[in-house]
Amino acid sequence: MAWSLRNIRRYPVVAATVLVGVIGLLLWAGGWAAGVQWLFSGFALVVAAVQAVGMVKDIMRGHWGLDILAVTAIVATVLVGEYVAGLVIVLMLSGGEALEDYANRRAKRELDALLTRSPQRAHRVDGDRIVEVDVAMVAVGDVLLVRPSEIVPVDGELVSAETALDESSITGESVPVEKIAGDEVMSGSVNGQLAVEIRATATAEASQYQRIVVLVRQAAESKAPVVRLADRYAVPFTLFSLALAGLAWLLSGDPVRFAEVLVLATPCPLLIAAPVAFIGGMSRAARNGVVVKGGGVLEQLARARTVVFDKTGTLTKGSPTLVEVRTEPGFDENELLGMVASAEQYSSHVLATSLIAAAHERGILLSEAGWARESATNGVVARIGGREVVVGKFAFVAQHAPNAARTGIESGQLAIYVAVDGRFAGALLASDRVRDNAASTIDRLGALGVRNTMMLTGDAQATADHIATELGITRVRAECLPADKVAEIAAIGERPVIMVGDGVNDAPVLAAADVGIAMGAKGSTAASESADAVIMLDDISRTVRAVSIGQDTMRIALQSIWLGIVLSVALMIVAAFGLIPATAGAAIQELVDLATILNALRAIGQRRDIARFTRVDRPEAVTAAVG
Incomplete structure (x- = not known):
């Protein structure tokens, strides 16, 4: 009952049209046919008048739309006495809006899922207690408990030994991702079957998932270029329909032919197909890790x-990696890298992380500094194992080691110079890899x-x-x-x-x-x-997906529009010979609407994504499947 009342409030014109139809049937059963005609005709003209007011406002703004056909068809059917057809056209127009709304809700499923799944609460570990707090109260450094199948509330790093996370809502990756202690975890991903602890590295507002939610909300509120796309065909389609209807009337001498043709020229396919396709395309892009803002x-x-x-x-x-260690006599490669990485622990430079990671990869243990100081944009000086280590630009190192010498580098490389106890020790070469x-x-x-x-x-x-x-x-x-x-x-x-x-x-x-x-x-x-669009993953290949989805969406939108036009024109030509009565034509046009909506829903494209992007982006998965 609640569902029915909600839909009646949402679609009042549909509800009123159905009510008028039921009352008309009761009047007809009671033998009052004249009352049925007056009821149906009056209601249809009221709806046409409301539509006409909006149409005139649009025309005054210079916007010639397709609703002129709908208004003309309603008025024509009433004037020639086809009042049942007039009511069917009203039902078709109002029902078309309801169908469009349903299709939009279906197409926005992935967009809405992001908004409704936004984490609201977090379980913070306070000593021996677990305190449930609002996710907005989580601070960087807080340790949080994430229970099995719960959504990770904020970005963080895994404290527990291991877990598996479902990141499909963020990355589109359907296979759970294995994580071990120290790995980054993204908010919005779903924890596996083990309760784990994470350490927050960002607040909720700055976390990955919340950023996606904000962008998706902007995308959902933006308006697709429905009017522009449909109106490219509005004027020629309207003129053709009116000309064909007028010709049928002229040649037959029967004004009913005019109404019969226009009934099949109602513009629902053009008005509905484009928005459904565009919203489906936006939904598909979001599912593939690209938020499109309109x-x-x-x-x-x-x-x-x-x-x-x-x-x-x-x-x-964007993060240069170590490619070579060049040492001066008296220094070993691993020894020099160990001293440099130990000093870089106290640097905020982008290279510091790369050099520390390189040392870890070689199994080099880092030492704590007795003291350290960083010179912004130049380098860092630290006391490591009782020795003064200077790391940075050539000019900075040369101030501490007069015997420093520049080293040759290839295009795309950069050099980090090192001095130890006032003596030039060598250089580390790094390159920002493609x-x-x-x-x-x-x-x-x-x-x-x-x-x-x-x-x-x-x-x-x-x-x-x-x-x-x-x-x-x-x-x-x-x-x-x-x-x-x-x-x-x-x-x-x-x-x-x-x-x-x-x-x-x-x-x-x-x-x-x-x-x-x-x-x-x-x-x-x-x-x-x-x-205009944001790739929510660190994956440049999603640019290809965005272009491909845009092309698919436009193709499907245009296919749906032309499907509606071709079917309508074919039926209008048949009606011009008097072979389709007005009432039957109105009912047939509803099937044309349904066909265009179903075709436009193909823009959601989940099956095509699985077939195309899995094959292109993950060839190893296909190889495994074939094997």
Whole structure:
């Protein structure tokens, strides 16, 4: 009962139309046929008048829509005495809105799931007690208990020995991910069958899942370009329908033919197909780890011809890794790396983590410093094992070791110099490695029609050229300031242009591009907010998914629109010969609406995702399945 009342309130015109129909049947059964005609005709004209008011307002704003056909069809059926057909058209229009609402709810399932599953409570470990707190009260460093099958409330690192997490709602990965102590865990993932403890590394507001929720809410509230897409066909379809209906009337001399043709020209397929397809495409993108902030973004992605990449953190990993240790006489490689990594424990530089990780990989035990101090942008000085260790730029190290000498490096590399007790000890060479899937991403974008590639970076020209050559990027602009990047984007002729970046300095150019895509997993909030789409994983290949989903969505939207047009035109031609009565035509048009909705729902595309993206992104899974 509650469900019925809720739907009556949600769709009052549908409910009123059904009620009028039932009353009409009772009047007809009682022998009052004239009353039925007056009831049906009056109700249909009232609905037509309401629709006409909105139509006139739209026309005054310069927007010529498809509702003129619906209003004309209702009025025509009433004037020629086909009052039953008039009521059926009203039911079709109001029912079409209900069907659209149902389809939208079905298509937004993944978007809504993100919002409704947002963690609300957390179990904080306070000594020997477990205290349940609001997730907003969790602070960085808090130890939290996550029970079996619970959602991880905030980003953190695993304290317990091991667990398995379902990250499907975040990454789209259907296989549980094994984690061991020290591994990062993302908020929004679902814990396995073991209760575990995690240490919070971010507040709820700054956590991965909450960032996704905010972006998804923006996407859900944005309006797809339904009107623009449908109205491309509105005027010619309206003129054709009115001309065909007028010709049928002229040749037959029967005004009923005019109504019979227009009944089958009602615009529901055009009005419903586009929004359902776009919302389905947005839902599909969210399920694949890409939050798209509006249907217009999907349309631009579908037509994109140029892609521009930032370098650091986008095409490269953004964290240089150690490639070589060059020592001076009297120093051993592992000895030098151990001293450097021990000193870097007290540095905030981006290289510190990489050097410490390299030492751990070699099984080198790090030492605590007797004292340490960091010189911002230059390096760090620390007392390690009774020896003074200086690590940093050449000029900084040379101040402590006059015999320091520059070492030769290849393009794309950088050197970290070391002095021990006032004596030059050697240099460590690091390189920011290109992402493993960067080259394949560019190739696959080219296969989708995005063949013009460009790199914009603030890095040195030699380093940028080296990366571009390795990846096959055709155009490079290095040593760019943010304003330079915006100017370069504006000068590109092959549009629409996609810009992919991750840093704060990328925010202006992401906003300036036709489609700005931010690497949101580790990128800046500013970049995510200014972008049109956000990749919520540290995976550049999701750019390919975004373009592919945009193309699929546009194709399905246009297919659905043309399906409605072709079916309607064919039926109108048949009706022009008097072979389809007005009442039957109204009922048949409802089936056309249903066919277009079902076709548009294909934009959700779950089966295609499994078949296509598993095959492309995880070839080892396919190999295992075949084996």
